[in-house]
Amino acid sequence: MNQRLGSGPDEVLLAISQDAYRGDARYTVSIDGRQVGDVLPAGALRSLGETDTVTVAGNFGPGVHEVAVTFLNDAWGGSAGADRNLHVEGASFEGRPLLDDSVTLYTAGTRVIGTFRDAVPVTRTIGTGPDAILLRMSQDDWRGDARYTLSVDGVRVDGILTAGAERQFGQQDSITVRGDFGPGPHRLTVEFLNDAWSGSAGADRNLYVEGVSYNGVEVPGAALALYTDGAQDIAFGAGPRPPQQVTIGSGPDAVVLRISQDAFEGDARYTVSIDGVQVGGVLTAGALRSLGQADTVTVLGDFAPGAHRVTVDFLNDAWGGGPEADRNLYVEGASFEGQSLFDTPRALFTSGPQEVASFSEALSTGRGIGLGASTLLLRISQDDWLGNAEYVVRVDGVPVFDAPLSASSERRDGSYDTIYISRDFAPGEHSVTVEFLNDAWGGSADADRNLYVEGAALNGEALPGSSAELFANGVRQVATFTVPPPPAPVALTGTGGPDRLQETLAFGDVFTGNAGADAFAFGVGVSLAPFSPSAAFQTRLGTGIGPGERDVILDFQQGEDVIDLSAALRFGRRAFSVDDTFRFIGTAEFTGTAGAAGPPQLRYTVADGRTILQMDAAGTSSFSGDGTVDAEIELAGTFALRAADFIL
Known part of the structure; x- marks a missing residue:
């Protein structure tokens, strides 16, 4: 016996059987606690291996839904052969099973058979490579989800895909196809595999390509509506690759370079050296200067105190006789510990090394502020990693400087910065706090930014207990001191x-x-x-x-x-x-x-x-x-x- 309840594009299928005794089992079906259709009689006998097929149709909407069956007329005559029971032999939603085994209702009452999830958008990445095609897909689902394949330049990528997002709810799947597609025009093919239609708009399975972007740039004319089985093509050109982010070397210090190129018959290749020693291997530029792009290259190291040189060696200059046929390399900017190293970009028009910047590391600094009868002194050091430690000094809760300070001296070198605060401190007790602002940790002791207060003194007298280790962001009291009443006139x-x-x-x-x-x-x-x-x-x-x-x-x-x-x-x-x-x-x-x-x-x-x-x-x-x-x-x-x- 085949029976259909409700109406709509979504369908839950139930396989029902019974043990009949003095009449057939009767039952109802509910979705999310609401009965669908009328009371149904079972017809199939389990003893004969029969099942009724019950189709529960609806437009269930996004989210999780619950399927329940209510057995209405249990009966028992005292033995196994005189017992009316109801069996749910199986359940599925759009081809996906909801049960691992059958469910038997031996007594009258309601039993939750299973749950299903409808209209769930799919996010998926297929393949690897520097280029990315992003498809935004949706469907009209009816008696199952739309299925399709994707190909680039005639080559299938992955297997059969199943749509999840439903257009009626404004949803979209996000399917990213990655590869190294190279320059020139390309063809993306979408093939719809399982069209279905039952004579009306509400009983129609369709597939939609809502839009396509390539390497972050929207592809014009890419929206498609696939109402029947078959393949449709979308043309796209190999646009610029997105700027790269590359890290070479290891250590707590970081020089950051911004690199671009004029590409011609291939990308520019180069190496980076610090003080004449190459860091990492050969690098390939990706960003195009004509588009205002720049790759970010982070050069890590443990640089000793003093001055250092940054050199870029351009390896493969090429020229085809004109400005449009010229491969060049550019260093658009450089910084060390957040401080810019130059204002004007460096251009490398021919192969060879060029010193592009210099910087100084771990130089102790001194800074003073104020004028008064007393001088408070702090000694500060740091473990620098990917930038210097930043902090705020407060006396009695009030910041001493207008802006946060940046540590320079490195503890491993035994050096420290000196901070002088001269002021007419009022008589009484005062508190000195230091707030660490930018803690960072990369998973090991060598990849850890910390701040240290090595000591404090007032007017030449060391303040007891004034050293502190700040391993995490926060405020730490590092010292207290007492100012006596002013001396009496003499x-x-x-x-x-x-x-x-x-x-x-x-x-x-x-x-x-x-x-x-x-x-x-x-x-x-x-x-x-x-x-x-x-x-x-x-x-x-x-x-x-x-x-x-x-x-x-x-x-x-x-x-x-x-x-x-x-x-x-x-x-x-x-x-x-x-x-x-x-x-x-x-x-x-x-x-x-x-x-x-x-x-x-x-x-x-x-x-x-x-x-x-x-x-x-x-x-x-x-x-x-x-x-x-x-x-x-x-x-x-x-x-x-x-x-x-x-x-x-």
Whole structure:
């Protein structure tokens, strides 16, 4: 007995039999919990090897669906021969079986027979090679999926393919055919194998090519509708290959080259060398300069500290007598650890080696920021791999620099970068954190980017517990330090004869020279290199601005006493040193501005029975005037000061 339930292009087939007893078994069929059609009677007897065929039709839609059978009228007379049962001997959806074995319903009730998946788009890659044909396929499925074959230039690729995507749902299969098709025109053939039709649009199996692209470029006129069995052709030309990405060598350091070519009777071939040593084998260019393409070639190594040379050797120049018949090679760009090595592309018009770039590796750097009474120092190193470690330094949660820093020194070389942070830190406890931003790992200890804080110090004193190893991205507290309250002003008093009275770093010192020719000295030396105290120094003024902050001289004797500012503007670091001087300008206004700095200047003003010296000298390792007052000294009494009153 053959029975059909429902309507639509999709079909589930059930093979049904029964054990009859006092009448036939009766049942219903459901898809996703919804009954399809009426109550059916079984006709086939299992004892005779018979089966009924039940076709359940529908338009089930994308996704997973469930098939269930409900047995309605079980009966039993007390023995195996007096027992009414229902058997589902088999089930399939569009030719795909849903059961491995039969299912028997011995009692009345509902039993899930199986599940099937409808309208599932197919994604598949066939073959290998640098060229890629991408077909976007769909179908009208009816009583099974559309089946087809593909050929390129008359050669079959793979076997018979089955469509999965259904056009009515806007779906598409993605079939990629790879190969090395070469230049010139080509022919793609699609052959439809199993057309079916039952007299109406809803009962029609068709195949569609929705579109084709070749090496990422759309092929015009490639859309096809195959309504009957047979083959149809799509013409395409061998377009440019997509740019290549090639890695040669091994190690944590990376030079990246961007390579293109003018191809003529074959591609350009070349080698890459670092410091005269070839890395990897012979390379073949793929990218065409005329299309604005570039291959990316990553040259790995473990380059020692110092300068290095990058050489490209063009191996197979060719020329056919004109600009369109000329094979050339171009290095469009080069970078090392993310830093560009040149601005203008290098062109290789003839065979032979050409040095295209140079770079420096693992050079220790120093960087400083700020001006203040205290200097915080950090020593930083790294394991660099495919680029330098990047990080952010924060004090009390606030970034110190405007942008992330990049480490230069490599730990394996025993070197480190030095970061100086000069600031007037407020009294109390402070926290220093370092955030590692770009951790990378390639699966081994040699392919691992890490960041290290080798130590920290404040004003020459190493901070305990300030080393840290950062093996993953994140924030790590590397040090804490405490700044004591500012020192109290000091009363500096001379004897009855000539004295030299030296200010302290405390603001508001009070000088009393008493009798004799006295020198009032300003500028206190401070070390800037905690791990090597003699390597760097600076002098700072210990006098502020305004009442209570500036130092005061109570008994300046003009013509006898002098104000010594000769040590106020000094800085030294290794072979570099600065010993600058103030320019005395009397009561004139400062000439420097923020946009056009001038030399350090010293002026004075008289008001309310006091003479106020004002200094304009901004900077740490170099000094200039920007038109603002940076420090003051107060003289009790009114004076018409002149250059002879100072040692500058």
